Amino acid sequence: MRSISVLGATGSVGESAFDLVMRAGGPERFRTIALTGGANVARLAQMARALRAEIAVTAWPQCLAELRAALAGSGIEAAAGPRAVAEAAARPADWTLSAIVGAAGLPPGLEVLNRGGTLALANKETLVAAGPLVMSRARETGARILPVDSEHSAIFQALQGEDLESVEHVTITASGGAFRDWPLERLAQASVAEASRHPNWDMGQRITIDSASMFNKALEVIEAHEFFGLGVERLRVLVHPQSIIHAMVTHRDGGSIAHLGAPDMRHAIGYALNWPARAPLPVPALDLAALGSLTFAQPDEARWPALRLAREAIEAGGAAGAVLNAAKEQALDDFIAGRIRFTDMAPAVEHALALAAREAGFGQSPRDLAEVLHWDGFARRAAAQWQGAA
Ligand code: NAD
Ligand code: MG
Secondary structure: OEEEEEEOOOOHHHHHHHHHHHHOOHHHOEEEEEEEEOOOHHHHHHHHHHHOOOEEEEOOHHHHHHHHHHHOOOOOEEEEOHHHHHHHHHOOOOEEEEOOOOHHHHHHHHHHHHOOOEEEEOOOHHHHHHHHHHHHHHHHHOOEEEEOOHHHHHHHHHOOOOOHHHEEEEEEEEOOOOOOOOOHHHHHHOOHHHHOOOOOOOOOHHHHHHHHHOHHHHHHHHHHHHHHOOOHHHEEEEEOOOOOEEEEEEEOOOOEEEEEOOOOHHHHHHHHHHOOOOOOOOOOOOOHHHHOOOOOEOOOOOOOOHHHHHHHHHHHOOOHHHHHHHHHHHHHHHHHOOOOOHHHHHHHHHHHHHHHHHHHOOOOOOOOHHHHHHHHHHHHHHHHHHHHHO
């Protein structure tokens, strides 16, 4: 029986994965090693019982007693804290999904790679913050990374049987998020509630706000750069409000192969779960006649400065990805907490990037987790400080 672990099981991607695994037969089909979550321990315990997991881990130490109580009599181990999440990830499993949000996904993701496992990666921050380290660790241990971010799954699928050398460029699409059609001058007044409503995708709050600011796409451009080894000149972003084409690979012979599908993460998660086979998934087939038309536009970088920052971070190299990611997380925290405006997030990130470049230059890309965490901390302080300077 195949063994699986899901890190961040109680989130939006984690719930979709749970749905797929249960539909495929649950504990009759899969041996579940570890499930991890956050404060929602009731749901975590429910999932762990349904899948008869070996261990359930909450990232929050103060939730351990509640988790223990919720698992009483089940024989399922309980643990808590970031180190316990990493230890759970280190337990051998044939397939491990990382659906944690934020840079917190990096240490457990590295544990999966250290043991040479298969890492289905939704946590894009792992590649943004530490792409060279992550990719080289996977090469050293023979670990496999399967992209789960929908655009990267789409590129991965479109590239099957193709030679990367023949690729002229890759296009990832962006819905444009909540504020695509807002007048620019209104953006500074955008509220957290308004930014948390996505037109097409049902996702966690943080990635939904990142979609409105286009920081999600900025992270995805860096993610594509790190995972596929494509330079900025071969990476394009196209606004596509319907979110039907997820990505497109354009070859030097002028042919393009696009990946289309309903905006439902169960496709990308299921593709990674069944890879290299394809199995039926509970995702509706497209009805293009009903859709009628698909539309596209060039992204406006005055509206979405995050895209320029992503390009600059790729060109800077070194620790710029770690800095951009952590500064963005800090700016997002500050926006959600009401400390800064929606339009302050990009300047705060730009400030952190500039400060990092001035302080030490970006130099080499981080060689170990400690170096990533050094730049992560630096960037969070710099982004928070910008808010003070404003
Ligand atoms: P979410 O907020 O819905 O869920 C996050 C999960 O991680 C939860 O289980 C939560 O308990 C856990 N978690 C949060 N903070 C943690 C921490 N510090 N340590 C350990 N665990 C922690 O997020 P999501 O929308 O499911 O997104 C998860 C990841 O997948 C993100 O990296 C996101 O960018 C990526 N992604 C999401 C979608 C989507 O449709 N939601 C699509 C593509 C990529
Ligand atoms: Mg995506």
